[in-house]
Amino acid sequence: MSVIEVSGLRKSYGGRAVVDDVSFAVEEGEIFGILGPNGAGKTTTVECVEGLRVPDAGRVRVAGLDPFADHEATSRVLGAQLQESGLQPKLTVREALELYSAFYPNPADWRPLAERLGLTGRLGTGFGKLSGGQKQRLFIALALIGGPRVVVLDELTTGLDPRARRDTWELIEDVRDQGVTVLLVTHFMEEAQRLCDRIAVIDKGRVAALDTPAGLIRRSAGSTVISFTPSAPLDDRDLAALPALASVASKDGRVTLSGTDETVNAVITLLARHRVTAHQLRVTDATLDDAFLDLTEVTA
Amino acid sequence: MNTAVLRAELRLFRREPGALFWILAFPTLLLVILGSVPALRHHRAELGGLRTIDVYVPIAVLLGMIVGGVQSMPQNLTGYRERGILRRMSTTPVRPSALLSAQMLVYGAAALLSALCALLVGRLAFAVRLPRQPYGYLLALLLAVLAALALGAVISALSRTTKIAGAIGSAVFFPTMFCAGVWLPVQSMPHTLARIVGCTPFGAAAQALNRAAAGSWPGWTHLGVMAAWTVLLTAGAARWFRWE
Numbered sequence A: 001m002s003v004i005e006v007s008g009l010r011k012s013y014g015g016r017a018v019v020d021d022v023s024f025a026v027e028e029g030e031i032f033g034i035l036g037p038n039g040a041g042k043t044t045t046v047e048c049v050e051g052l053r054v055p056d057a058g059r060v061r062v063a064g065l066d067p068f069a070d071h072e073a074t075s076r077v078l079g080a081q082l083q084e085s086g087l088q089p090k091l092t093v094r095e096a097l098e099l100y101s102a103f104y105p106n107p108a109d110w111r112p113l114a115e116r117l118g119l120t121g122r123l124g125t126g127f128g129k130l131s132g133g134q135k136q137r138l139f140i141a142l143a144l145i146g147g148p149r150v151v152v153l154d155e156l157t158t159g160l161d162p163r164a165r166r167d168t169w170e171l172i173e174d175v176r177d178q179g180v181t182v183l184l185v186t187h188f189m190e191e192a193q194r195l196c197d198r199i200a201v202i203d204k205g206r207v208a209a210l211d212t213p214a215g216l217i218r219r220s221a222g223s224t225v226i227s228f229t230p231s232a233p234l235d236d237r238d239l240a241a242l243p244a245l246a247s248v249a250s251k252d253g254r255v256t257l258s259g260t261d262e263t264v265n266a267v268i269t270l271l272a273r274h275r276v277t278a279h280q281l282r283v284t285d286a287t288l289d290d291a292f293l294d295l296t297e298v299t300a
Numbered sequence B: 001m002n003t004a005v006l007r008a009e010l011r012l013f014r015r016e017p018g019a020l021f022w023i024l025a026f027p028t029l030l031l032v033i034l035g036s037v038p039a040l041r042h043h044r045a046e047l048g049g050l051r052t053i054d055v056y057v058p059i060a061v062l063l064g065m066i067v068g069g070v071q072s073m074p075q076n077l078t079g080y081r082e083r084g085i086l087r088r089m090s091t092t093p094v095r096p097s098a099l100l101s102a103q104m105l106v107y108g109a110a111a112l113l114s115a116l117c118a119l120l121v122g123r124l125a126f127a128v129r130l131p132r133q134p135y136g137y138l139l140a141l142l143l144a145v146l147a148a149l150a151l152g153a154v155i156s157a158l159s160r161t162t163k164i165a166g167a168i169g170s171a172v173f174f175p176t177m178f179c180a181g182v183w184l185p186v187q188s189m190p191h192t193l194a195r196i197v198g199c200t201p202f203g204a205a206a207q208a209l210n211r212a213a214a215g216s217w218p219g220w221t222h223l224g225v226m227a228a229w230t231v232l233l234t235a236g237a238a239r240w241f242r243w244e
Helices: A042-049 A071-077 A093-101 A110-116 A132-144 A162-177 A189-195 A213-219 A236-240 A261-273 A288-298 B003-013 B017-035 B052-082 B085-089 B097-126 B134-158 B162-180 B191-197 B201-214 B220-240
Strands: A002-013 A016-027 A031-035 A057-062 A078-081 A150-154 A181-186 A198-203 A206-211 A224-230 A247-251 A254-259 A278-285
Touching: A002 A042, A002 A181, A016 A031, A016 A042, A016 A057, A016 A181, A016 A198, A016 A206, A031 A042, A031 A162, A031 A189, A042 A057, A042 A150, A042 A181, A071 A078, A078 A132, A093 A110, A093 A132, A093 B003, A110 A132, A132 A150, A132 A162, A162 A181, A162 A189, A181 A189, A189 A288, A198 A213, A198 A288, A206 A213, A206 A288, A213 A288, A224 A261, A236 A247, A254 A261, B003 B097, B017 B052, B017 B097, B052 B085, B052 B097, B052 B134, B052 B162, B052 B201, B085 B097, B097 B134, B134 B162, B134 B201, B134 B220, B162 B201, B191 B201, B201 B220
Parallel strands: A031 A181, A031 A198, A078 A150, A150 A181
Antiparallel strands: A002 A016, A002 A057, A198 A206, A224 A254, A224 A278, A247 A254
């Protein structure tokens, strides 16, 4: 069942279309990524899902509710961590957790939440004195405190150091394992590839692609990279004739090809036919990075 | 109104030493300083037989709400918008307007507490009579607090940043203090000036409080002036206030 449905969403500011016919559906229990370059319309899209903005056109439903018209009911099932928001500087972490708990009919116990997020040692610290990472973690706690069915996390690991980022990823997986659906906005490929079940790539206000991370990589022309040092030189024409080949290069006797699984099989056949041994044969998947650049270039 | 938000805002207010001093302590302190000058404790014919200290009690009563309403609250509210605090709250079942009403309630209560403090210290330390028309006095006081809060809300609505709110607040602060009679009590103002000042919310408040202190019902004109300003300013604040 889709817990978030967005169809034909449009939003313009001052005559400029920021979101231009975006549609996607997020299934219960998945981590759904929204990936795109800066200014692609990611945040505006999720702000419509959060009920912070009224769409110019299109339909948005969260657990069957209209997030703008049924704001109160939606905010009980949807927890949000926003890109730009704050708390009163002198409000302590404990007070913030208690205050936000009081907003919900069945709040989660904030103590284990604070412990899981490593905030226990900071309960008496005012918001204004927290580090960037601690503020982020507090906002994650506040997004989860109402016991939501869906959490929207917007650029949540921006500004975190690599270790804190990895810890946060584990936390998101934990959250999903508890049955909460996660809508994750990011521009980090590694984060999207590691966490997301499916990804919508948004570019210039449109959905450029929607697939699993592996599917997105497979879609890009050179999704598999093969490299080896042949025991005898190979004919360039034979290489160029390989099926589904995206690129070929030879340097210092080492051949690097990119293509698909079909290309890999053909290379192996070719080598066997010529009785050539491939030394240090490496077959690697292209990364989401490559796929992303491919996808956002096509629409550019 | 959300009581959890109100409790949090009350707690936060208690952590602002600046606001606590200027709203709660300063007006009474000013009264104590003036009252310590022997010359200001003499009865004077031009004040209708009152002493200067008698005249300054209603002024001290107004001072706390002017500082709170015009200086502290608008900067706080604008900061709440500027820092994304209202935005954060708008993703919860509680609307960000709960923060605004909590702020107003806290500042309104602080202004009344400050007024009470000035009245009591005036009575106990300098034998200034308590208002002889207490109901009229209370009504004038409540209307003045409402006008101060509405004025603060308009300043916050018109200010995009905390700095602008501070600048507008200061620009409004001195004229309102003048109208309330901080430099020249309304009783000592020339007739025409007193009439003009009586059309401003705090000039009207000062004159209404004086009459109630002396034992008569504060004139409906002055009460009406305060009520009209409150309605006008509230409408302006509601129209111009931006949540982000």
